[in-house]
Amino acid sequence: MKPNAPFRELLPHRPLASAVLALLTLAAAGAAQAVVSPPASTSAGGAMTSIDYGNGGNVFELVPQLFVQGLGSAGDPLAVTSLNPLLQYSFLVSGAGTGLMTIDYRVRNASLVDSFSQLRFMVYANPDGDPVDFADTVRETWGVALAGDPVRREAQAFSNPADTLLSRFQLNNNLTDGPPAAACAASPGCDATLGLQWNATLLGPGETLRVRVGLSDNGQHLSSRWLDASAENSPATVLTLSGTSQIVPVPEPGAFWMLASGLAALGWLAQRRSRP
Numbered sequence: 001m002k003p004n005a006p007f008r009e010l011l012p013h014r015p016l017a018s019a020v021l022a023l024l025t026l027a028a029a030g031a032a033q034a035v036v037s038p039p040a041s042t043s044a045g046g047a048m049t050s051i052d053y054g055n056g057g058n059v060f061e062l063v064p065q066l067f068v069q070g071l072g073s074a075g076d077p078l079a080v081t082s083l084n085p086l087l088q089y090s091f092l093v094s095g096a097g098t099g100l101m102t103i104d105y106r107v108r109n110a111s112l113v114d115s116f117s118q119l120r121f122m123v124y125a126n127p128d129g130d131p132v133d134f135a136d137t138v139r140e141t142w143g144v145a146l147a148g149d150p151v152r153r154e155a156q157a158f159s160n161p162a163d164t165l166l167s168r169f170q171l172n173n174n175l176t177d178g179p180p181a182a183a184c185a186a187s188p189g190c191d192a193t194l195g196l197q198w199n200a201t202l203l204g205p206g207e208t209l210r211v212r213v214g215l216s217d218n219g220q221h222l223s224s225r226w227l228d229a230s231a232e233n234s235p236a237t238v239l240t241l242s243g244t245s246q247i248v249p250v251p252e253p254g255a256f257w258m259l260a261s262g263l264a265a266l267g268w269l270a271q272r273r274s275r276p
Helices: 005-009 015-033 077-081 165-172 253-274
Strands: 048-053 057-067 087-094 100-109 116-128 135-141 152-157 190-203 208-216 226-231 238-248
Touching: 057 077, 057 100, 057 165, 057 208, 077 087, 077 100, 100 116, 116 165, 116 208, 116 238, 135 152, 152 226, 165 190, 190 208, 190 226, 190 238
Parallel strands: none
Antiparallel strands: 048 057, 057 116, 087 100, 100 208, 116 190, 135 190, 135 226, 152 190, 208 238, 226 238
16 A cells, blocks of 8 residues: 555655655555455355465465265365265355454264264365465474364475375375475475364264364464465465364254244243233
8 A cells, every 4th residue: 555645745755754654654555464355266165266365465275175984085075975965064254354264164964873983174275475486484383282273284385286285185085294394494485285184083963073264364373283374575475374173062052042042032922922
């Protein structure tokens, strides 16, 4: 954001005035950067393209993947859950246009008696914070896992379209856990690709696996473990990828209170109508 012409005329052409003007311009631009824009497109399974952030940053693609024991290889969550009518999949995007956009992915077991085992949910991101050569430096905050934290992470340079974190997850049904690749951990960075993974040993009857992923360009994070991709040539352009998971029992707390409130309201209306 540049100052308008009348404002520039109020400042004499002196070094101090120029410095003040530069600081004001930088502050205005920095304030405008704290926005993660809505994706340009979203598939039925939740894959998204072209999510703008920071000073010219763009997430080329954000792709969820799901593995469920007994349902073949990992793949698009909608495709995997469609293999068994007892599984239901949905997702919801919130916070687009703010400094933290979240995506809630949900896999629900609609069975009253059957369980599913060894669920693994992964999110793949390809951020291009530097719009010229796509170079980012990847750093991680990865201590002891707290409840809901991702259990695996991986950060590698994008080089071969046929061999990516995404394709390897589909092949191995797992990320290869480890710190960012050496080429991505130091300047001049790499064309970074990021992956986070959450596991659920068992999804019981009526339970829901909820994975909540966060994309932020102002340092916000949902979990105690996260990855940062900092653009090499675009100041103040950092993508933070984080997220949590949980098994939500039945009924979900929100649904229970909505049902209880609805029943209470119906009872109150019935009581009013019964009065003379």
